[in-house]
Each structure stands twice: as C-alpha cells, then as structure tokens.
Amino acid sequence: MPLPRSPQVRLPLVALLAAACTAGLLYAPAQAAVVPADHGPDRALQRQLQQLTTEPGGPPGVIAVLKRGSRTEVYRAGVAETGTSRPIRTTDHMRIASTAKAYSGAVSLQLVDRGKLRLNDTIGKVLPRLPRAWHRITLRQLLNHTSGLPDFSSNEKFLELLTANPRRHFDSRRLLDFVADEPPVFRPGSRYAYSNSDNIAVALMAEAVTGRRYEDLLARLVYRPLDLRRTSLPQGYRLPEPYMHGYDVTPPNPPEDVSEAISASGVWASGGIVSTPKDMTAFVRGYAGGKLISDRTRRQQLKWVNGASEPAGPGTNKAGLALFRYDTRCGVVYGHTGNFPGYTQLIAATPDGKRSLAFSLTTQVNKTNKPELLERLRTVEENFVCALLRRP
Structure with missing residues (x-):
C-alpha cells in the first residue's frame, strides 16, 4: 500500500517501532493450557493458531514450522494478504525483526573462534572512534545485553526523523551517533537491559577486525x-516477492498493511534481515544446535544471565550470548524472538x-502494545514447544 502521507497516520507506525525497542525483563512462565489429547496434537495446535487470528488485535496470518529430524510439520491459519485467500507458505519472505540479533552472534562468535575477536575485547580497543565513555564495554556484554549502551532506537532525534519519513534511508553504520553524547545507562556488566545498540556495535566490531562489510x-x-538461499539484509523498504504481508491491527480500525512502511536501514544488524520460515528453520537448527562454533566458544555462549528476549519467549527466559534459553513445562529450547511493525x-x-520451531505472526505483539495477546501467544508457543519435544 502507499505510504501514508499524513503525520497523524505515520505516527502509530513509529510508536510500534518504539515499542519493539523497549527493554526486556525477566518474565514468569505464562499459564499454559494443556492440549487436549483426545483431539490429537495436530488438530489442537491448528485450532490454537486459528484462535490467534480471531483474537482482538490478532494477526491476519500465522505460520508455525515444526521439524523433528527429517520430518517437517507446517501449521498455518489466516492468509498471507488480506482480501485474498492465499495461504502463508514456508518460502514467503518476511521481516525477521530482532531474531536478526542471533545472526550477528553467529558472525561474531565465529570470529572469536578464528582469533579475530575475543569476548573480552572492548569497544575502546576495536572501535576507538566511538565515545570514550563506552570504551570499557566488551563484546561479551554487547552479546548478552549487559553493556548499558544507550538505545539509539529510543532516541528522540531518531524517532523524529523516522516520524517525518518512515522510509528514510539512514546510514546504518552511523546509527550509534544518535546516542554518542550519552554515557552507559548503568555500569557495564552490572545488569541486563535489552538494547538495539548492542548489535549495531557487534556488527561494527566484526567489520573492523575483518575489513569486510557486515x-x-x-x-x-x-x-x-547453512544453505540459506532466501535470506538477505536490505537497506530499503521493499520486500522480495512472494512475501507475507505484515499489518498494524488496531481495532476497531481494519488491518493496515505496513509491510513496506519502514526502511530496514534504520535497524540494520539489530533487526533488518529478511528471510523465510524455511530459511529460519535451517538457521535456528544450525545456530542453536552449536554447529557454527567450537565447543569452547559454545560453553561461553551458554553462560546465562537473568533477562528476557523482546518480546518474551515461552516459559522462563534467560540470556546467553546472542541466544536465549526458554525453560518450558516440557523442557528446554534455545532461540530468539523479535517484533517489528507488521511481524512477530x-x-x-x-x-x-535436531528439533526446531519457527513461529511467525503478521502483526506486531509485545508487552507494550498488546500485553494480553502476548500472554496468549506465549501460551500457544509453549504448547508448540511441548509438541516439538514430545516423543513420537
């Protein structure tokens, strides 16, 4: 759809983006409904997806891919585009939001393995041009969100520019300039606070030590x-065809298509990647399964601190290095969540x-804009994790 011309119409889109950037906190497990065994797990899970699309503020479409070994099960409800009957497919493109942060982890941790970076390397050592007040922040602290780095995406000037032109092309490598005059919001390493600035700094570190573009x-x-054939990090606002359309769903207004409302340049390594459910499945199996890094680096990655992904994932959340641990009533999985205007x-x-879940909604859901729906979503996600972990 055309970009809204009225600032009054544009503003909700920016508010949605700002909500996606709020700091994550530790959440208690959602109250999970037990899947009725007499209906069979397939019908029960399918019914729960359908119910999500009918919830107030719910997504026009949702898809979940369960993969156990070589066996893949695809669940979907709703449509890929309102006004059509086209179902979401595993090869449809979408914005993967903050799950892109796991990809910056995959890059930086491999560079640690190769001796290009160390987890204790500081911003001052690798990126000396950045503000002196940040120089003691380490790569480890950036990856587990204990850096205290101020969040550029909450900056008043950044939001002002985004409000004026949501499709504005930002210089992705200068996004931290918006907060260059701000000190860390707390002593680095002293606590957890989710920040989009962290992964911008991680990508800049990777570029600095390799001389290659992120x-x-x-x-x-x-x-x-990982043979990801439909994954990319664009700079503009366009999505490659075919794609699942993302919507702002704010009752009583009809869903507004925001798929191409905002330029990816303003989120870059913190959330700008475009991919498909099929590629996301392949990525998380390799990344969460530790296939890209050595056992030594993996042990460092899995040192957990109290902190939730944004939005919170199923069960109780803890943060590792660009990876989260989700302790559910049925067992443990590793992964990442994300939200962006139009997508969760x-x-x-x-x-x-060996077992994986990729779960995508075509509207933004987080603790700020739709807290009740988020708790319902976490319940459904936990039920899918239980199905994933259930013995055949």
Missing part, C-alpha cells in the same frame, strides 16, 4: 554454511539442533 560476513559465515517472530531449537 553483509558480506553474513553471506560467508551464515548463509552459505520466535525461532527455537533443542540444544542438539
């Missing part, structure tokens, strides 16, 4: 090894990577 590092270290994402896999 986009090239993604292709070389992530896309090719969860990717998760068992620690061995």
Whole structure:
C-alpha cells in the first residue's frame, strides 16, 4: 500500500517501532493450557493458531514450522494478504525483526573462534572512534545485553526523523551517533537491559577486525554454511516477492498493511534481515544446535544471565550470548524472538539442533502494545514447544 502521507497516520507506525525497542525483563512462565489429547496434537495446535487470528488485535496470518529430524510439520491459519485467500507458505519472505540479533552472534562468535575477536575485547580497543565513555564495554556484554549502551532506537532525534519519513534511508553504520553524547545507562556488566545498540556495535566490531562489510560476513559465515538461499539484509523498504504481508491491527480500525512502511536501514544488524520460515528453520537448527562454533566458544555462549528476549519467549527466559534459553513445562529450547511493525517472530531449537520451531505472526505483539495477546501467544508457543519435544 502507499505510504501514508499524513503525520497523524505515520505516527502509530513509529510508536510500534518504539515499542519493539523497549527493554526486556525477566518474565514468569505464562499459564499454559494443556492440549487436549483426545483431539490429537495436530488438530489442537491448528485450532490454537486459528484462535490467534480471531483474537482482538490478532494477526491476519500465522505460520508455525515444526521439524523433528527429517520430518517437517507446517501449521498455518489466516492468509498471507488480506482480501485474498492465499495461504502463508514456508518460502514467503518476511521481516525477521530482532531474531536478526542471533545472526550477528553467529558472525561474531565465529570470529572469536578464528582469533579475530575475543569476548573480552572492548569497544575502546576495536572501535576507538566511538565515545570514550563506552570504551570499557566488551563484546561479551554487547552479546548478552549487559553493556548499558544507550538505545539509539529510543532516541528522540531518531524517532523524529523516522516520524517525518518512515522510509528514510539512514546510514546504518552511523546509527550509534544518535546516542554518542550519552554515557552507559548503568555500569557495564552490572545488569541486563535489552538494547538495539548492542548489535549495531557487534556488527561494527566484526567489520573492523575483518575489513569486510557486515553483509558480506553474513553471506560467508551464515548463509552459505547453512544453505540459506532466501535470506538477505536490505537497506530499503521493499520486500522480495512472494512475501507475507505484515499489518498494524488496531481495532476497531481494519488491518493496515505496513509491510513496506519502514526502511530496514534504520535497524540494520539489530533487526533488518529478511528471510523465510524455511530459511529460519535451517538457521535456528544450525545456530542453536552449536554447529557454527567450537565447543569452547559454545560453553561461553551458554553462560546465562537473568533477562528476557523482546518480546518474551515461552516459559522462563534467560540470556546467553546472542541466544536465549526458554525453560518450558516440557523442557528446554534455545532461540530468539523479535517484533517489528507488521511481524512477530520466535525461532527455537533443542540444544542438539535436531528439533526446531519457527513461529511467525503478521502483526506486531509485545508487552507494550498488546500485553494480553502476548500472554496468549506465549501460551500457544509453549504448547508448540511441548509438541516439538514430545516423543513420537
């Protein structure tokens, strides 16, 4: 759809983006409804997806991909585009939101393995041009969101520019300039606070020590090894065809298509990647399963601190290095969540990577804009995790 011309219409889109950037906190497990065994797990899970599309503010479409070994089950409800009957397919493109942060982890941790970076390397050592007040922040603290780095995406000037032109092309490598005059919001390493600035700094570190563009590092270290053929990090607002359309769903207004409302340049390594459910499945199996990094680096990655992904994932959340641990009533999975105007994402896999879940909604759901729906979503996600972990 055309970009809304009225600032009054544009403003809700920016509010949605700002909500996606709020800091995550530790959440207690959602109250999970037990899947009725007498209806069979397939029918029960399908019914829960359908119910999500009929909830107030719910998504026009949802897709979940369960993969156990070589067996894949695809559940979907609603449509890929309102006004049509086209179902969402596993090869439809979408914005993967903050699950993109896991990809920056995949790049940086491989560089740790190769001796290009160390987890204790500081911003001052690798990126000395950045403000001196940030120089003691380490790569480890950036990856587990304990850096205290101020969040550029909450900055008043950044939001002002985005409000004026949501499709504005930002210089992705200068996004931290918006908060360059701000000190860390707390002593680095002293506590957890989710920040989009963290993964911008991670990508800049990767570029600094390799002399390669972050986009090239993604292709070389992530896309090719995991055979991700429909994954990219664009700069503009366009999505490749075919794609699942993302919507602002704010009753009583009809769903508003915001798929191409905002330029990816303003989120870059913190949330700008475009992918498909099929590619996301392949990524999380390799990444959460530890296939890209050494056992030594993996042990460092899995040192958990109290903190939730944004939005919170199923069960109780803890944060590792660009990876979250979700302790559900049925067992543990590793993964990441994300939300962006038009989309909400969860990717998760068992620690061995043999079982995985990719769960995508075509509207933004988080604790700020739709707290009740988020709790319902977390319940459904936990039921899918239980189905994933259930013995055949």
